[in-house]
Each structure stands twice: as C-alpha cells, then as structure tokens.
Amino acid sequence: MKFNTKTIHGGQKPDAAYGAVMPPIYQTSTYAQSTPGGHKGFEYSRSGNPTRQALEQAFASLENGNYGLAFGSGLAAIDAVLKLLKPGDEVVSTSDIYGGTYRLFTKIFEDFGIVFHFIGMENADIIEDYINSNTKLIWVETPTNPLLNIIDIGAVAKIANKHHILLAVDNTFATPYLQQPLDLGADIVMHSATKYLGGHSDLVMGALVVKDKDLADRLCFIQRASGAICGPQDSFLALRGIKTLHVRMQRHCENASVVATYLEQHPKIEHVYWPGFKNHPNHDIAKLQMSGFGGMLSFTTKGNNYKEAIKIVENLKVFTLAESLGGVESLAGHPASMTHASIPREEREKLGVVDSLIRLSVGIEDEADLIADLEQAIG
Numbered sequence: 001m002k003f004n005t006k007t008i009h010g011g012q013k014p015d016a017a018y019g020a021v022m023p024p025i026y027q028t029s030t031y032a033q034s035t036p037g038g039h040k041g042f043e044y045s046r047s048g049n050p051t052r053q054a055l056e057q058a059f060a061s062l063e064n065g066n067y068g069l070a071f072g073s074g075l076a077a078i079d080a081v082l083k084l085l086k087p088g089d090e091v092v093s094t095s096d097i098y099g100g101t102y103r104l105f106t107k108i109f110e111d112f113g114i115v116f117h118f119i120g121m122e123n124a125d126i127i128e129d130y131i132n133s134n135t136k137l138i139w140v141e142t143p144t145n146p147l148l149n150i151i152d153i154g155a156v157a158k159i160a161n162k163h164h165i166l167l168a169v170d171n172t173f174a175t176p177y178l179q180q181p182l183d184l185g186a187d188i189v190m191h192s193a194t195k196y197l198g199g200h201s202d203l204v205m206g207a208l209v210v211k212d213k214d215l216a217d218r219l220c221f222i223q224r225a226s227g228a229i230c231g232p233q234d235s236f237l238a239l240r241g242i243k244t245l246h247v248r249m250q251r252h253c254e255n256a257s258v259v260a261t262y263l264e265q266h267p268k269i270e271h272v273y274w275p276g277f278k279n280h281p282n283h284d285i286a287k288l289q290m291s292g293f294g295g296m297l298s299f300t301t302k303g304n305n306y307k308e309a310i311k312i313v314e315n316l317k318v319f320t321l322a323e324s325l326g327g328v329e330s331l332a333g334h335p336a337s338m339t340h341a342s343i344p345r346e347e348r349e350k351l352g353v354v355d356s357l358i359r360l361s362v363g364i365e366d367e368a369d370l371i372a373d374l375e376q377a378i379g
C-alpha cells in the first residue's frame with residue numbers, strides 16, 4: 001500500500017460488530033468475561049482498548065513498523081523509552097532537542113542514574129567519541145528544534161548498529177509523510193502525535209513504533225505497567241486526523257517554502273533557518289532522507305533585539321502566538337521565552353536559540369494571508 005492510502009486505510013478494517021467504517025469510541029474501562037480469563041481480547045483498558053488498538057495499528061502502518069504504541073503525551077512515550085534503561089546506562093542525545101525532552105532527561109532521569117551526553121550530530125562521526133560500554137541509547141531529533149538542523153539518520157544507524165546500541169528518532173517535525181526512520185535503520189520512532197499526526201490542535205498524545213518483536217514486548221510491558229496511555233476519545237480524534245496527514249503535509253510544505261522565501265529577502269531579517277535553502281548546511285542530506293522540507297522554520301531579526309522579537313509575535317494576527325506546532329493553523333513562538341525557557345540561557349545561546357529567534361509552524365491557510373500578516377508584524 002502506498003503512503004497516501006495508508007493514512008486512510010493503514011491497519012484499519014471495518015468494525016466487526018456493525019461494519020462501522022470509523023473505529024467506534026469504546027468508552028469503557030473493562031470488558032465482560034464469560035468465565036475467568038474468557039474474554040474477547042480485551043480485559044482492562046490500561047492494557048488494551050479497541051479504539052486505541054486501531055490507532056496503534058495505524059501508527060505502525062504509517063512508519064513501516066510492525067508494532068505501534070499510543071501514550072497520553074509525547075513525553076510519556078519518551079519516558080517509556082528511557083525506562084528500557086538502568087542506572088549507569090548512558091545516552092548520547094542530539095543537543096538542540098525539544099525543551100521538554102531535555103527537561104525530562106536532565107531533571108528526571110539523571111536523578112535515576114542515567115548519564116546523558118548532548119552533542120551536535122550534523123557530523124555523525126563525532127557520536128563515536130561519546131560511546132563506551134555503558135552506552136545503550138542514541139536519541140536523535142531531526143529536523144532539530146528550533147534551528148532545523150538535519151541529522152543523517154542512516155549514518156547514525158550504522159554507528160548504533162556497529163556498537164549494538166538502540167537508536168530512537170523523534171520524528172515529530174518531519175512526520176512519516178516526509179521521513180521514515182525505521183527504513184533508515186532506526187529501532188524506535190517516536191512522535192508527539194499532538195502535532196502533525198493529530199494535526200488539529202485538539203489533543204495531546206504520544207506514539208512509538210518499532211519493528212522488532214522483543215523490543216515491542218518490552219515497551220508494551222512498560223506501557224501497561226507504568227500506565228501512561230491515552231483514552232479512546234483522543235484515539236478516535238487522532239485516527240481522524242491521520243486520514244488527512246498526506247494532504248495537510250503537502251500544503252504545510254508548500255506554504256513554508258513561500259514563507260521562507262519571503263523572509264529570506266526581507267531587509268529586517270538576519271537569518272532564516274529552513275532546510276529547503278540550497279545554502280542550508282545540511283540541505284543535501286535533507287533532500288536525500290526527506291521527501292519535502294516540512295512546515296517548520298525559524299528566523300532571527302537584525303540587531304538580535306529581545307523586545308523587538310516579542311513585539312513581532314504580539315503583532316501577528318493570522319499566526320497565533322502559542323506553544324506547539326503541526327496544526328492546520330499557523331502558530332508563532334518565541335523559543336527563548338517559551339519552549340526553551342527551561343534551558344539555561346548560557347546553554348540556549350550556545351545552541352543558537354538567541355533572543356530574537358522566532359519559530360513558525362506554518363499552517364495550511366492561504367499563503368497570501370500569511371505573507372501579509374508577517375509583512376504588517378515585522379514592519
């Protein structure tokens with residue numbers, strides 16, 4: 001099945017009871033048994049729920065995996081991956097990752113004795129310098145947030161393979177429409193389904209997809225034992241969102257390209273971070289491993305003035321000033337004061353998250369309205 005068919009039919013079949021085309025919302029915590037243990041595949045909704053199962057199968061199908069797992073948030077999904085580890089284990093992680101991931105790693109899992117190395121991975125070879133016998137996981141986020149650097153997943157997978165280390169890729173920004181990490185050699189794909197997979201800014205959810213049965217069993221055990229599942233109503237909404245993923249992503253990519261090109265020539269703009277530009281340092285690998293450049297971009301203004309950046313995001317009218325990304329509506333954010341406020345300033349600036357940096361999640365509105373809005377806000 002091709003991707004654009006999978007978004008609609010992947011892992012799905014009409015409901016066995018009445019042939020409902022959309023999986024019904026099984027709003028139930030438990031299931032009747034005819035005799036102790038005599039059930040129809042579901043016992044208790046933390047362990048399994050038919051609506052969630054339909055969604056998990058859809059996740060697996062989209063990412064070319066064999067097993068999908070749905071969680072109550074993206075961070076709950078990451079939390080489950082980290083619970084594969086033991087005290088003393090080490091993780092090599094992309095440095096400019098989602099702020100909440102950084103917080104989870106450093107403020108929660110460091111206290112449980114996990115050791116993290118945060119490095120730029122645009123040159124994958126450098127990863128080997130941080131690998132030792134305790135290294136159990138490589139955590140990659142690409143495109144990175146918010147600077148849109150691109151990491152060569154295939155090159156990292158080779159290193160992970162050679163050293164028998166798990167490779168997990170946060171595929172939230174690219175989505176499986178643009179990038180399929182499992183096909184490039186990753187072991188685990190993670191999503192904040194809150195973003196493009198859900199696509200309508202109406203739910204919070206996380207996803208994991210893997211190929212390997214053993215790994216799936218371990219993660220399923222953690223999902224059930226820790227219990228950070230999502231409910232049937234949200235599972236239904238995510239399933240509905242996924243059905244238009246391919247159409248939405250196509251328009252996100254087109255609009256982002258128009259916005260990036262507009263900003264690039266604006267006299268007040270210092271720099272535009274968008275992997276579609278030929279002079280983007282990782283443009284070649286972006287072209288190779290992604291089928292489009294996505295809907296995210298960031299820019300800085302000349303003079304790097306904090307107050308001016310705040311004024312621009314406050315002036316925007318079509319773009320909504322808000323955290324999050326990946327919905328049909330355009331959003332603008334100021335990482336230094338919002339998504340990355342939890343990263344100490346010194347660390348932040350080292351990563352390039354300077355005071356004037358503004359991040360845009362370009363939605364699927366008419367491109368003319370988006371350009372006009374930026375024009376009036378930047379002045």
Ligand SMILES: *Cc1c(COP(=O)(O)O)cnc(C)c1O
Nearest residue numbers: 073074075098170172192194205
């Ligand atoms: C939002 C986000 C997360 C966290 O997901 P939640 O659903 O908010 O818990 C992780 N990674 C990336 C890239 C994100 O954008």
